[in-house]
Amino acid sequence: MLMARPVLKNLLEQYETLSARHAAHGSGESLRRLEDVSYTLCVSTGTRDIDAALAAARHRLAATDPGHHARHARHARAKHAQALAS
Numbered sequence: 001m002l003m004a005r006p007v008l009k010n011l012l013e014q015y016e017t018l019s020a021r022h023a024a025h026g027s028g029e030s031l032r033r034l035e036d037v038s039y040t041l042c043v044s045t046g047t048r049d050i051d052a053a054l055a056a057a058r059h060r061l062a063a064t065d066p067g068h069h070a071r072h073a074r075h076a077r078a079k080h081a082q083a084l085a086s
Contacts, residue, residue, distance in 0.1 A: 005064050011044060011057065012041070012058070014037045015037045015050075019034060021083045045060075
């Protein structure tokens with residue numbers, strides 16, 4: 001399992017961005033990239049499904065940065081709005 005904070009943070013951000021883009025403009029390419037990041041998140045967190053991987057990554061990030069949840073929520077909303085607008 002990967003424990004490095006920057007790696008998990010980057011993977012989580014990639015997943016959120018790709019998820020929003022795929023929801024807005026679902027294409028084969030966006031699905032493939034989303035699946036790749038999902039797989040990497042699962043491997044990195046030692047989990048078998050994306051929901052567990054997301055929970056594990058968020059938990060680990062929150063443990064190292066108490067303000068992470070608030071920033072994460074703002075970032076996710078902004079990325080989702082941006083993806084929908086494009």
